[in-house]
Amino acid sequence: MSTExxxxxxxxxxxxxxxxxxxxxxxxxxxxxxxxxxxNFTAAILFLFNKRSRVLQGMLGITEETSLFALHPExxxxxxxxxxxxxxxxxxxxxxxxxxxxxxxxxxxxxxTPITTACKEGISRSLxxxxxxxEGDEIAALFNHFFATRQYTCIPLSGREGLIGALVLTSNEExxxxxxxxxxxxxxxxxxxxxxxxxxLRRLESANEELRGLEARAQQDEKMALLGELVASIxxxxxxxxxxxxxxxxxxxxLVAGEEACYYxxxxxxxxxxxxxxxxxxxxxxxxxxxxxDSCDLPEFIGxxxxxxxxxxxxxxxxxxxxxxxxxxxxxxxxVRLSQLFTNLIxxxxxxxxxxxKLTLRLKTVRLLGDRAVQIEVEDSGAGIPxxxxxxIFKPFFTTRAEGTGLGLAICARTxxxxxxxxRALNSPTGGAIFRVTLPVQRxx
Numbered sequence: 457m458s459t460e461x462x463x464x465x466x467x468x469x470x471x472x473x474x475x476x477x478x479x480x481x482x483x484x485x486x487x488x489x490x491x492x493x494x495x496n497f498t499a500a501i502l503f504l505f506n507k508r509s510r511v512l513q514g515m516l517g518i519t520e521e522t523s524l525f526a527l528h529p530e531x532x533x534x535x536x537x538x539x540x541x542x543x544x545x546x547x548x549x550x551x552x553x554x555x556x557x558x559x560x561x562x563x564x565x566x567x568x569t570p571i572t573t574a575c576k577e578g579i580s581r582s583l584x585x586x587x588x589x590x591e592g593d594e595i596a597a598l599f600n601h602f603f604a605t606r607q608y609t610c611i612p613l614s615g616r617e618g619l620i621g622a623l624v625l626t627s628n629e630e631x632x633x634x635x636x637x638x639x640x641x642x643x644x645x646x647x648x649x650x651x652x653x654x655x656x657l658r659r660l661e662s663a664n665e666e667l668r669g670l671e672a673r674a675q676q677d678e679k680m681a682l683l684g685e686l687v688a689s690i691x692x693x694x695x696x697x698x699x700x701x702x703x704x705x706x707x708x709x710x711l712v713a714g715e716e717a718c719y720y721x722x723x724x725x726x727x728x729x730x731x732x733x734x735x736x737x738x739x740x741x742x743x744x745x746x747x748x749x750d751s752c753d754l755p756e757f758i759g760x761x762x763x764x765x766x767x768x769x770x771x772x773x774x775x776x777x778x779x780x781x782x783x784x785x786x787x788x789x790x791x792v793r794l795s796q797l798f799t800n801l802i803x804x805x806x807x808x809x810x811x812x813x814k815l816t817l818r819l820k821t822v823r824l825l826g827d828r829a830v831q832i833e834v835e836d837s838g839a840g841i842p843x844x845x846x847x848x849i850f851k852p853f854f855t856t857r858a859e860g861t862g863l864g865l866a867i868c869a870r871t872x873x874x875x876x877x878x879x880r881a882l883n884s885p886t887g888g889a890i891f892r893v894t895l896p897v898q899r900x901x
Contacts, residue, residue, distance in 0.1 A: 467534075467684075476657065483546050491520070493529040502514075502533070522548070522549045553602075580611045613644060615649075621651075622651060698731050728821070747793065750790070754832065755784060758778070759778070764804055780817075787895050789872075804864060830897065832892075868891075
């Protein structure tokens with residue numbers, strides 16, 4: 457190797473260890489490999505391994521031409537020691553046709569393609585033009601389309617926890633000499649250490665952020681618990697007087713005469729009922745609830761709920777549409793709590809459409825934290841949720857309605873949390889609000 461090559465490689469090894477953002481690192485790594493001043497390969501693709509799906513996914517493809525956006529041959533070595541891969545450079549490299557084709561490549565690790573074989577064996581693997589095994593090979597076809605060569609080399613990348621991904625590169629040199637493959641492996645060894653460090657840093661930052669979130673939530677939960685005890689105590693003290701007021705108002709109704717007197721009595725009755733609902737909601741929300749898990753067929757379950765609400769929905773001039781995927785899995789949950797959850801969401805949607813409209817329920821199978829789950833969307837055709845309040849609607853006692861208690865959606869959120877699911881509110885692009893509930897099929901231990 458020449459002194460000039462050694463100087464460039466040493467500058468690269470410093471630069472890649474100093475790059476702490478994954479996107480910057482990947483662009484720098486592949487640009488260095490394909491730069492005429494560096495590895496001088498024709499093109500390179502980096503695949504990263506998804507442990508959960510066991511799939512190698514194409515992340516970036518760089519050619520000798522697009523490497524010039526990041527590392528020009530006449531640039532000083534300092535641009536290698538302190539690389540600045542700006543967002544504009546990354547955009548230009550990603551807009552290239554070769555990259556667009558490369559990132560569409562996906563290989564499941566159980567396959568027997570050259571790239572998966574190299575990853576499973578943990579050693580580099582090269583294919584030449586004459587080998588029959590590259591017939592039908594998507595990578596060989598890609599390189600042949602863009603560079604008129606079917607030869608390429610696969611180099612696996614490994615880290616502390618096993619496989620990270622794989623590098624695939626090609627060159628117009630035929631055949632690719634062992635010394636050139638060794639050069640690519642040297643670049644890759646530095647890159648796999650840097651990528652492993654960045655991924656570890658990401659996990660540490662994520663864990664630290666989660667820990668801070670848990671601490672903040674614990675402090676908030678402690679405050680809410682104390683507040684809840686106080687509010688529950690007050691609500692309990694108010695409950696009996698409210699019942700008495702309502703009861704005596706109903707008796708008084710039979711004794712008074714005259715339109716004005718009847719109006720006053722009706723007002724007392726209406727407001728006492730409202731206060732009783734508020735007090736009941738507070739007591740229900742503050743009370744610890746036992747969850748009784750059982751198998752729930754959600755399409756059948758929600759269909760039964762809609763049947764109960766059929767008359768009120770018809771009176772409100774609301775058309776109901778259900779869209780459910782075939783073969784939805786049964787969910788393990790508390791039928792009583794889930795009934796209250798979806799009844800609240802349906803009634804909430806109904807109230808959002810005072811002049812009638814369309815209520816749409818969608819059910820489909822999804823993934824939640826890697827596990828099978830069922831997603832249920834309740835969408836109305838109302839006015840939607842104001843952007844300034846959308847992040848607050850699940851908070852206890854928050855309401856946008858004059859007659860609301862602010863506990864309905866808070867109870868919904870707590871029920872979903874108890875089922876280890878997720879709930880989200882968003883506005884539909886066509887107008888109206890969507891409440892998206894995701895429930896795991898099985899309860900995580």
